[in-house]
Amino acid sequence: MDLTTVMDYAIFNLVIIEIEIERTKKMEKIKTHYINTLNSWIDESEQNTKRFMNDFRQDEAEMEKIKTNIYSIFLKMFHLSLNKTNDQEKFRTMYLNFHKTIPKNWHNAKEKAKENESIDYYIEDLKITTANRVEKLFNNLWDNHE
């Protein structure tokens, strides 16, 4: 192996390392931003729950509790996906798959509630809307850090 080849190989490795560092930085930014945002949404919902309870608005307090639960579920799924793989694309696919599987039952329940003209329609709709908000946050963060 001549000197030029050795140098090329070293430069190539450096580039790979830099790319990896950039990827890690990007992932860290997404991770921090996503976790901070979801935690702030959870805080906000918990405060709203208390506010509504004190204001004799029990049902709206219950709705805020539902939102809190959904934010917590997807925050857990985010951590779970992070712990399962170091590959960013695999992580993304795994996490977004939870956004397909988890709300599936909510969609079915919403359809049934609509057929039966049940009040549960609004509850299932709230769950789906909240999950969509979280998914949109994730996709925005991912796209903006490309």
Place this chain on the structure above:
Amino acid sequence: MNNLLLFKVLADKSRLQILNSLLEEPMVVERLASRLNLAISTVSFHLKKLEEAGLVESYKDQYYKQYTIKKALFNQPLSTLITLDKDPIIEDRDAAYRNKVIETFFNNDYVEQLPVQRKKRFIILEEIAKAFHETKIYDETEVNEILMRYHDDYCTLRRDLVDFKFLARDHGHYKKLT
């Protein structure tokens, strides 16, 4: 109409605000939402509950669904709204209590001692009042003769039957009240 459901639905500030708005005039969901600073879905949720409790109803007005209060229900007195169907268990307990009081104070259709407690006294007097016919007018002697069969102190019994509204007195004549 389920009264308990009605009060449960009413015990919510947002729903009371919606009802207050609808008392002014019929409104669509969007107007209520902007007026009360609530999400449209939240207002729809509350309206559904109010509809199920029989407090509001909706009708089509061109392309819009207008919500309005059910005036007939709002004009009912509170005493009607708080009336519940008698619980059979409570009725059974009341009957058992009544039988126990009668067994305790009656001895071969005779009352040795009148109960002091008002509720027990009422039961005893109600039982004695059965000896009177609803359509007949009694003079005081006839009343006394009947009451003597139940208790020595027929004067107290007679006065109590009037006080507890089992008998009506009018110029020395008595009539059983139903």
